[in-house]
Amino acid sequence: MNKFIKTLAVALITVGAVGAAAAKEQANSSAAAAPAAKLMQVAEDAAPNPDDPNAPPPGSRKPDGDAVYPNPVSDLAKKDGIKFEDGRYRNKDGDPVPVVTKDYMVDWGTWNGFRRYHDACHVCHGPNALGSTFAPALADSLKTIDYNTFIATVSSGKRENRGGTDFVMPSFGEDKNIMCYIDDIYSYIKARSLGTLPPGRPNGREDISPDAKKAADDCTG
Ligand code: HEC
Structure with a gap:
């Protein structure tokens, strides 16, 4: 293992640890570490040449929205024809869409929304x-109210009365800690509303993308 891959693996093992904690919390499964291990495998297989000085940073995306490091979440989004735009998965109206794998791994936004x-x-x-x-x-509520009504x-x-x-x-319009992440919160509740995400902590997540990080930094800064 060279240094680059090792760093990537350590980052993904951290995700694995979260998955393992979730397994304990939900107290009904000891297999939750497995998907994260699988994610690590997938990411290692997909890692571009680490000696390439022009290699894009982990978590970044090609212009067509493809993850540079494919993973089960981005694979599923691709299979379902869901676009990644401006830091998150979106439907054709541009509303945030949660992506949840059958192992209950989620996109960054849905994960952050859960928290x-x-x-x-x-x-x-x-x-x-x-x-x-x-x-x-x-x-x-999200079975009947749409994204714009939710935000409003x-x-x-x-x-x-x-x-x-x-x-x-309460009105949260002035609260950056809420409004800067409201799309994430929407995405999480939407996943619960669609029934794709069961109660409890998701089993793992994608990394935050540079676009999502920048949007959050710009909003809170
Ligand atoms: C202090 C308690 C409180 C907190 C905190 C709170 N809510 Fe509410 N929320 C309510 C109440 C009460 C209602 C119902 C108001 C009504 O009946 O008019 C409501 C209604 C809503 C509705 C409309 C639901 C519908 O079916 O029409 C949405 C959407 C909503 N809340 C989202 C949120 C989100 C997202 C957060 C966290 C960022 C949040 N709320 C935090 C008390 C709260």
Whole structure:
């Protein structure tokens, strides 16, 4: 193993460790480390010549959106004809689309959305987007409300009085910690809504792409 491949492998083993933690958390599978091991294998096979000084950095994409290092997530997106544009997978209207493999590995956005949802939304909307006595199950909401309505609701908030009690959805429009990642949060809830992602932590993820990193840096900076 030369140095370049080793670095790549270490990075991917880190992903594997997250997958393994997830297995423990979900307490129903000891096989979750396997997909990450597979991802490592795939990435090693696909790595371009490491001695090439012009080799693109890991996680980067060709102009047609192809991942430079193919992996199960980008392979699936390609097979389903889902385009990668401006740092995430999108449908033909440009709305974010979650990509979830059968081993429950996800694109970066969906992964980040899982983390951020459980930071910012789950106190009211319940873990895994399943709802609470106070706020609706967003996994159900996204079956009927579209992307633009979702963004507008999170940005402006919502309030309803039912039986003398005010149910208030705060407005997050000024909160960069939410709005800079709202497409990621949407993507995660959409995956829960479509039923492609079960409750719990995804088993692994793609690396963040330079475009996604830049967009987040520009937004929060
Ligand atoms: C303080 C509690 C609270 C937090 C935190 C919160 N929400 Fe809400 N949210 C609500 C309540 C309550 C409603 C229902 C309001 C109503 O009935 O008008 C709601 C409604 C919504 C709706 C509309 C659902 C529908 O079916 O019409 C969306 C979308 C939504 N929230 C997204 C989010 C997201 C995304 C986050 C995290 C960034 C979040 N909310 C955080 C309380 C909260």
